[in-house]
Each structure stands twice: as structure tokens, then as C-alpha cells.
Amino acid sequence: xxxxxxxxxxxxxxxxxxxxxxxxxxxxxxxxxxxxxxxxxxxxxxxxxxxxxxxxxxxxxxxxxxxxxxxxxxxxxxxxxxxxxxxxxxxxxxxxxxxxxxxxxxxxxxxxxxxxxxxxxxxxxxxxxxxxxxxxxxxxxxxxxxxxxxxxxxxxxxxxxxxxxxxxxxxxxxxxxxxxxxxxxxxxxxxxxxxxxxxxxxxxxxxxxxxxxxxxxxxxxxxxxxxxxxxxxxxxxxxxxxxxxxxxxxxxxxxxxxxxxxxxxxxxxxxxxxxxxxxxxxxxxxxxxxxxxxxxxxxxxxxxxxxxxxx
Amino acid sequence: xxxxxxxxxxxxxxxxxxxxxxxxxxxxxxxxxxxxxxxxxxxxxxxxxxxxxxxxxxxxxxxxxxxxxxxxxxxxxxxxxxxxxxxxxxxxxxxxxxxxxxxxxxxxxxxxxxxxxxxxxxxxxxxxxxxxxxxxxxxxxxxxxxxxxxxxxxxxxxxxxxxxxxxxxxxxxxxxxxxxxxxxxxxxxxxxxxxxxxxxxxxxxxxxxxxxxxxxxxxxxxxxxxxxxxxxxxxxxxxxxxxxxxxxxxxxxxxxxxxxxxxxxxxxxxxxxxxxxxxxxxxxxxxxxxxxxxxxxxxxxxxxxxxxxxxxxxxxxxxxxxxxxxxxxxxxxxxxxxxxxxxxxxxxxxxxxxxxxxxxxxxxxxxxxxxxxxxxxxxxxxxxxxxx
Numbered sequence: 001x002x003x004x005x006x007x008x009x010x011x012x013x014x015x016x017x018x019x020x021x022x023x024x025x026x027x028x029x030x031x032x033x034x035x036x037x038x039x040x041x042x043x044x045x046x047x048x049x050x051x052x053x054x055x056x057x058x059x060x061x062x063x064x065x066x067x068x069x070x071x072x073x074x075x076x077x078x079x080x081x082x083x084x085x086x087x088x089x090x091x092x093x094x095x096x097x098x099x100x101x102x103x104x105x106x107x108x109x110x111x112x113x114x115x116x117x118x119x120x121x122x123x124x125x126x127x128x129x130x131x132x133x134x135x136x137x138x139x140x141x142x143x144x145x146x147x148x149x150x151x152x153x154x155x156x157x158x159x160x161x162x163x164x165x166x167x168x169x170x171x172x173x174x175x176x177x178x179x180x181x182x183x184x185x186x187x188x189x190x191x192x193x194x195x196x197x198x199x200x201x202x203x204x205x206x207x208x209x210x211x212x213x214x215x216x217x218x219x220x221x222x223x224x225x226x227x228x229x230x231x232x233x234x235x236x237x238x239x240x241x242x243x244x245x246x247x248x249x250x251x252x253x254x255x256x257x258x259x260x261x262x263x264x265x266x267x268x269x270x271x272x273x274x275x276x277x278x279x280x281x282x283x284x285x286x287x288x289x290x291x292x293x294x295x296x297x298x299x300x301x302x303x304x305x306x307x308x309x310x311x
Numbered sequence: 312x313x314x315x316x317x318x319x320x321x322x323x324x325x326x327x328x329x330x331x332x333x334x335x336x337x338x339x340x341x342x343x344x345x346x347x348x349x350x351x352x353x354x355x356x357x358x359x360x361x362x363x364x365x366x367x368x369x370x371x372x373x374x375x376x377x378x379x380x381x382x383x384x385x386x387x388x389x390x391x392x393x394x395x396x397x398x399x400x401x402x403x404x405x406x407x408x409x410x411x412x413x414x415x416x417x418x419x420x421x422x423x424x425x426x427x428x429x430x431x432x433x434x435x436x437x438x439x440x441x442x443x444x445x446x447x448x449x450x451x452x453x454x455x456x457x458x459x460x461x462x463x464x465x466x467x468x469x470x471x472x473x474x475x476x477x478x479x480x481x482x483x484x485x486x487x488x489x490x491x492x493x494x495x496x497x498x499x500x501x502x503x504x505x506x507x508x509x510x511x512x513x514x515x516x517x518x519x520x521x522x523x524x525x526x527x528x529x530x531x532x533x534x535x536x537x538x539x540x541x542x543x544x545x546x547x548x549x550x551x552x553x554x555x556x557x558x559x560x561x562x563x564x565x566x567x568x569x570x571x572x573x574x575x576x577x578x579x580x581x582x583x584x585x586x587x588x589x590x591x592x593x594x595x596x597x598x599x600x601x602x603x604x605x606x607x608x609x610x611x612x613x614x615x616x617x618x619x620x621x622x623x624x625x626x627x628x629x630x631x632x633x634x635x636x637x638x639x640x641x642x643x644x645x646x647x648x649x650x651x652x653x654x655x656x657x658x659x660x661x662x663x664x665x666x667x668x669x670x671x672x673x674x675x676x677x678x679x680x681x682x683x684x685x686x687x688x689x690x691x692x693x694x695x696x697x698x699x
Contacts, residue, residue, distance in 0.1 A: 210389055211422035213409045215436030215487065225435075229426045 037289070044282035045075040055278050079283035089267065089284065093291065096264040099178060099253075100246035103185040104193075107242050108235065110186060111193035115234075116227075118194070119201035130198070133191050145184055145255050152180050152256065176258025184252040189245070193238040200234030201227070233302050240299035244292055264288055323556020329539060330554075331364040338401070340365040340523055341386065341491060346395035348381050355381040357547035358395065363491075368517050368524045370538035372531060374570070378547040379527045383493050386525070387416045399490065410439070415489035419496040421480035423468040429455070429479050430464040436487040454482040457516060474505050481513075485520065494526040498533060510536045531571045535559065543567050559621075565697055568619045575622060575664045576697070581614045589691050592618055596658050598637040604692040617697040622665040624693035627654050627679060632688030638664060642683050654679070656687055 046055040057074040060067055083089040118129045136144060151157045152175040159171035174180050204227065212222035228235075250265035257263070264284065271281035331337040339362035348356040356378040363369045371379035384390045386397060388409030397404045404412060415436070423432050433454050437447045455461045458478035468476055477497065484492055497513065498506045514537050517524050528534050534541050535555040542552040543566075551563040562568035565576065579594035579601065590610060592601045603618060610616065631637055643663060644655040654666045666687055679685060 205420065205422065207418050207420055207422040208424060210409070211416070211418055211424070212435070214387060214414075214416045215483070216410045216439035217435075218408075218410055221439070226424060 040282045040285055042075075043279055044079055044286045045077065046279045046282075047074075047076070047078070048277050048279050053278070054276055079280050080287070082280065083283055083287060088262075089264075089287075092262045092264045092267045093287070095262045096247050096249075097291070099181060099185075099261075099263065100243050100249075103182050103189070103246050104239050104243045106182060106186050107189055107193040108239060111190055111197055111238060112235075114190075115194045115197035115201055118198050119204070126202070130195075133194050133198075137191070141188060142251060144188060145252055148180070148184055148187065148256055149175060152183065175256060176260070178257065178261055180256040180258075181253050181261055181263075184256045185242075185246050185249065188252065189242045192241040196237040196241060197231060197234040200231045204230055233305050236302035237299065240295050240302065244295055244299070247292060248288055321556070322560050323554065329366070331367070332362070332540065337364060339363060340367075340400060341525075342396075342398040343382070344396045344398065346382070346385065346392045346397060348378070348385060348390060349393040354547050356385070356392075359547075359549055360395075361542060361549060361552065363523065363525060365523055366521050368514065368526070368537055368539045370526045370528060370534040370541045371544060372528060372534040372541050372571070373544035375529055377544040379544050380495060382544075383416075383495060383525060383527050386491070387414055387493055388412050413490040414493060415484040415487055415491075416493040416495065417480050417484040417497055419499055421468075421476045421500075423476060423479055423483070425468055427467075428464065429460060429466050429468070429471070432468070432479055433483045433486050435483065440487070450486060454486045457485070457519075458482045473500050473502075474509070477501060477509065481516070485516075485522065489522065491523045491525060494524060496528055496530075497526060499528075499530075506533070513537060535571070541571075543570065545570075561695060562619065562697070565617060565619075568695070568697060573622050573665055573667075574619050575625070576617050576619045577662075577664075578615065578617050581610050581612050581616055583612050584610075590696060592616065592696070594618060596638065596660050596662060598631065598639050598686070599635050601694070602635050602691045603694045603696055604690075605694070605696040607696055607698065610696065610698060614698070618694050619697055620689050620694045622653070622667040623651075623669070625664070625666040625687050625689045627656065627666045627668065627685050627687055629679070629683070629685060631686045634688065634690065636689050636691065636694070638687040640664070640685065640687065642679060642681050642685055645679075645681060654685075656685060 043055055046057065048054060049056045057071050059071050063070065114133075118126060118133070121129055149156075153159075154171040154173065154175070156175070158174065159168075162168045163171065174183075208226050208230070209219075209222050212226050213219065217225065248265045248268075249263065250269055253261045253263040253266055254269075268281055268284045268288070271277050271284060275281075341361075341363040343359050343361040345358045345360055346356060347354065347358050359378075359382060371382060373379045381390060385392050386399075386404075388404070388407060391405070399413070424435065427435070430451055433451045434447050437450055442450075451464075452461070455464055458481055460475065460478050460482065463471060463475060463479075468479070471479065477500070481497070494513075498509055501509060510533060513524075526534070526537065535558075538555060540552060540554055541558050543550045543558060545566050551558060551567050553561070558567060558571050562571065562574075568574045568576065577594050577596065579592040579597075582591045582593050582600060584590050585602075589602045589604055590607075592603055594601050601618060626632060627642075631639075638656075638658055640656040640658040642654060643657040644653075646653040646655075650670060652668045652670055654668065656664050656666060658664065664687055
């Protein structure tokens with residue numbers, strides 16, 4: 001009898017265990033993603049105040065239902081209207097998207113040959129090459145970006161080298177320009193481009209290229225008609241993995257871009273810390289999030305397709 | 312012993328109508344001249360000289376690693392020979408890249424382009440030639456009809472079964488009307504029943520199109536069924552190039568006899584030759600001296616040889632058979648295969664010989680059972696003398 005009861009309980013207990021395991025990530029996402037986004041959204045709908053916290057209204061539960069309705073009534077979209085009306089924000093968002101897009105293109109041009117060479121390398125060498133791509137992560141991101149200041153500044157390593165071999169007479173102004181921002185993004189984001197590309201290229205069957213050549217296709221044409229289409233999921237994944245964080249990038253434009261480089265991440269920072277206008281800063285963050293939802297959805301679809309094909 | 316008129320004899324029950332290799336005036340389509348391929352540490356192909364004729368269905372047969380695939384890849388242009396020449400229609404192929412050779416290949420893995428439909432796969436080679444669209448479409452339709460895949464034109468390769476993929480791969484390789492079609496283990500991925508059906512379909516297609524086929528396989532049955540001639544390869548060298556009948560009935564050495572089909576090999580010594588042409592061979596364990604009808608004239612008395620007899624050319628009986636050739640032993644195993652029964656018979660010295668019996672009747676009088684003493688017999692012209 002006791003054994004029977006135990007047996008009957010077993011599936012239910014297992015069901016509870018399953019729910020806990022599956023529930024854990026949802027709990028995590030709820031606590032550290034959904035809730036913060038809701039808080040930011042609420043602040044974006046508030047107005048700034050010289051108080052603690054530096055915005056209003058605040059919800060006072062003592063007011064009951066009437067108090068809650070009054071609280072809702074005080075929220076407004078004024079910050080969003082302000083962002084739309086002020087050229088600065090639109091321009092900053094536009095230039096962020098432009099810089100992120102052109103950096104991503106450069107990353108693709110630099111990353112594809114690297115990933116291709118890695119995928120075609122002999123078996124023993126491949127692991128070492130992958131490790132070499134990941135190796136820079138062992139040093140802090142911030143320090144690596146600082147290092148570029150030393151390389152790019154007028155009296156830095158690059159200019160010193162170019163002057164010494166006589167390519168240029170006077171140092172070039174690279175630091176504090178958009179060029180420096182591009183260099184910084186391409187350098188720091190390269191592994192995010194190379195690894196997804198490598199993953200798709202490495203899985204590709206070399207006999208497909210042989211078959212294409214056998215059917216009369218030159219190696220270059222075989223590359224465009226077979227290799228590129230088959231690595232498309234990797235191209236999309238790598239590009240979005242670079243593009244999405246590059247739009248909101250703050251450290252690289254701040255350290256390498258100088259005061260002329262307008263990027264939405266810097267605007268956000270200055271609204272928050274210099275102006276102490278939390279509601280406006282939050283509104284900027286929400287706008288950025290909405291703009292990035294489109295590429296994020298695309299990214300997820302590309303990933304899903306990649307999974308599908310690797311079955 | 313009955314006298315046989317040898318003038319009308321052919322070796323093996325094979326197709327007789329096509330034999331350009333016996334015609335001294337015929338010019339080969341493909342000629343390998345002393346072709347050698349060395350990889351960093353090993354010789355994969357060792358000075359192979361070989362002619363293949365137009366319309367021929369030629370097969371390279373051998374165990375894995377014997378160099379047959381390398382030989383074919385050199386013809387396709389994926390590998391360059393380390394020595395020797397490959398001629399196609401009299402022209403040296405050295406330095407001609409794979410995409411400029413009038414040779415197409417059907418890959419073992421089929422290598423269908425996964426991102427293209429069946430139709431696009433078949434059209435791929437034609438597009439590379441820059442043909443007009445309607446010509447391509449007509450040719451693709453013709454090819455899909457040939458392999459009975461018209462209904463699947465819009466499918467992607469992963470939506471097809473193994474047999475269907477094999478057909479698409481064949482259609483794609485044939486679409487450009489190559490002078491030579493190379494087939495790398497074309498039926499290796501199919502199950503047994505489908506493989507047998509497809510063998511005959513491939514033969515029909517080859518005869519219909521008249522394209523020269525060169526097939527690589529390790530499956531001797533497949534080679535025997537389909538090929539006009541077979542080249543048996545071992546360790547990078549050609550061992551024997553002959554029709555399936557000759558390969559089976561007149562193998563040149565132990566390797567060929569053993570690799571192609573089942574065989575019983577007994578060692579012996581030549582004792583002499585009778586006026587009728589029969590060779591006399593003393594074989595330890597035999598019930599008496601053996602008589603073998605072998606055309607080989609070069610044997611000397613006292614020479615050590617091996618006598619090879621196929622299991623189906625032997626008989627098993629309770630009484631000693633007529634004629635001299637007999638072994639006595641005990642029935643060790645009986646395997647009933649339906650169409651055949653295999654007897655494994657243990658001689659008194661411990662050697663085991665295999666004899667097969669075609670089950671031509673449903674009922675058998677007094678069947679031979681395990682542990683019975685029996686005699687194995689064979690006719691003089693059922694055996695082959697292997698001198699090397």
C-alpha cells in the first residue's frame with residue numbers, strides 16, 4: 001500500500017521539480033530584466049524634481065485607489081515629445097545607427113576572411129586559432145580601449161611609425177575622430193563577428209565546393225554561390241551581435257571619439273549624470289530599446305534558422 | 312570425360328556484344344600513363360597504366376585505401392598526379408582545373424547544395440555555361456524525367472529520401488552531358504533492395520546515354536553486376552583489369568580470387584601435364600592427384616602453385632564422385648540461405664572448404680547432415696591454377 005502511494009506521488013513530484021527548473025530562468029528574467037525595464041519606463045513617464053529620488057510622482061500606497069489614479073494621471077509622455085522635438089536626440093540616434101552600421105560592415109569585411117581561414121585550417125591548428133580569437137577577453141575591455149589612445153594619439157605609436165618610414169610628414173589626427181571610434185569598435189567586437197561565422201563555415205561540407213567546381217564553377221564563383229549563401233545565418237548572427245551593442249556604445253566614443261562624436265550612449269550618460277535629468281535619460285533609453293527591438297527580433301530569427309539547419 | 316568444343320566458349324555468363332579493348336584499332340577515350348600520386352608520406356597510386364574506352368562502364372574495385380578514389384579524383388582534377396600523364400581524348404589534362412574538364416562526378420555523399428531546390432541543383436552546371444534560360448529549363452526537365460524525379464523538382468534536398476537524393480545527384484552530374492561520368496561509391500548509402508534495383512537502372516541509363524561511366528566501389532557484387540570491365544586495385548597498383556567473367560573465373564592471383572567472391576584455395580605442387588592439356592597437381596589432403604584444366608602454359612613440374620575453386624563449382628556427396636578431383640571430410644556447418652545452402656566441410660588435417668549447393672528443388676531426398684563423412688568433387692575446368 002505504501003509503495004503504491006509513493007508510486008502515485010512520483011509523477012507529481014517530478015512535475016513540481018520540472019516546474020522549478022523551468023521557472024528559475026523566468027524568475028531571473030522577471031527580476032533582472034522585466035522589472036528594471038518597467039522601472040525605467042515609469043521613470044521615463046515622470047518629471048524631474050530636486051528631491052530624493054530626483055523625479056516625481058512617487059506612488060503612495062496610503063492614498064488607496066484614488067491615490068493610484070492620481071498617480072497615473074501625473075504620468076505623461078512629455079519626455080518623449082521633447083526627444084522628438086529636439087534635433088540633438090534624433091541626430092545622435094541617427095549617427096549612432098550610422099556608425100554602428102558602418103562598423104558592422106567593416107567587421108564583416110575583416111572578420112569573414114579570418115573566420116574562413118580558421119575554418120579551413122588543419123585540425124590541430126583550429127583550436128589554437130579559436131583560443132587566439134578569444135584571448136583578448138582575458139584583458140579588461142576598458143584597458144584595451146585605453147591602449148588604443150596610446151596607439152592613435154598624434155605622438156602615438158601609429159603616427160610615430162608612419163612618420164619614421166616616411167609615409168607622412170606630419171602626424172595624422174586620428175584620435176578624437178569617428179575613424180578612431182570605428183577602429184575601436186572593429187577591434188573590440190571582432191570576436192563577436194568571427195565566432196558565429198567560424199561556427200557556420202566550419203560545419204560546411206567541403207565536397208560542396210568540389211561539386212560546384214566539378215560542375216564548371218570557378219573557385220571565386222563557387223564562393224559566392226555556395227559558401228556565402230550557406231554561411232548567411234552566421235553573417236546575420238555576427239552582424240547583429242556587433243550592431244546591437246555598437247548602437248548603444250558609450251566607452252569607445254567617450255575615450256576615442258572626442259567631443260564631436262555624437263552617439264546616443266553618450267547623450268544618455270550626460271542626461272543622467274551631468275544634468276541629473278533621470279526621466280529624460282530614461283526616455284532616451286526606452287527609445288533606444290524600441291529602435292533596437294527590430295534587429296534583435298531579426299537576430300533571434302537568424303539564430304532559430306541556424307539551429308534548424310544544423311539539425 | 313566428355314570432349315568439349317572450346318571454340319564457342321566464353322568466360323563467364325557476361326554480356327558479349329561490347330569489347331573495344333580487344334580491338335587493336337580502337338582508340339581509348341581515357342588513358343592513364345604511368346600515373347603516380349604521392350602524398351607526404353605514402354604512395355596512394357603507383358604507376359598505373361590503364362585505358363578506358365568510349366561508352367564503357369568501367370569499375371575501379373578494391374579495398375578502402377587501395378588508391379581507387381585518388382585515381383578518380385585525379386581524373387576529375389581535384390588532385391594533380393605526382394608522375395605520369397592522364398589523357399582524355401588524346402589531350403593531356405595536366406594543369407586543366409576541374410571546372411574546365413568535360414568530366415562530371417557523382418559524389419559519395421551526393422554533395423547536393425542544401426540551399427537550392429532539386430531543380431536548381433540540376434540546373435547549376437548548365438548555368439555556369441551561361442546557357443539561355445529556356446534551354447536550361449528543357450534540359451533540367453529532361454534530366455528529372457530520366458531519373459523519375461519530375462514530381463520533386465521544387466523540393467529541397469533535406470526533404471528527400473536517400474534514394475531520391477541519389478537520383479538528383481545523378482541527374483545533376485549528367486545534366487552537362489559530360490564525356491565521362493565519375494561515380495564515387497554511388498550506391499553506398501542505399502539499403503540492399505534499393506541498391507539492387509538502382510544498379511540495373513544505372514546500367515540502363517548508361518546504355519541509353521552512351522556516356523562513359525567510371526565507378527569506384529569496394530563492393531565486388533556491385534562491380535560485377537554493372538561493369539563492362541573491372542580494374543582490381545591493391546595498395547595503389549592495378550592487380551588485374553578484365554571483364555567481370557575473367558576476374559571471377561580466371562583471377563590472376565590470390566588477392567583477386569579472394570577479394571572477388573568466395574573461393575577455396577589449396578596449395579600443391581605441379582607434377583606434370585597430360586597430353587590432353589590437363590595439369591596434374593599433387594595436393595596434400597586431397598583424395599588423389601588433382602587434374603586442372605588451365606590454359607597457362609608456363610608451369611614447370613615441381614613448381615609450387617595454388618589451386619582455386621569457387622564453392623558453387625564444387626559438389627558434395629556421400630559417395631566418391633567420378634573423376635579424380637576429390638577431398639574427403641566431415642560436415643562441420645550447414646548454412647541454409649534459401650536460394651543456396653552453404654556446407655563448411657572440415658578435412659582431416661583441419662582445413663575447412665566451403666561448398667555451396669543451389670536449391671533448385673523444394674524437397675531434398677536424404678539431405679546431408681552435420682558430422683557425416685562426405686566427398687567434395689569438382690571438374691578439371693572448374694579450378695584455376697594461381698602461380699603467383
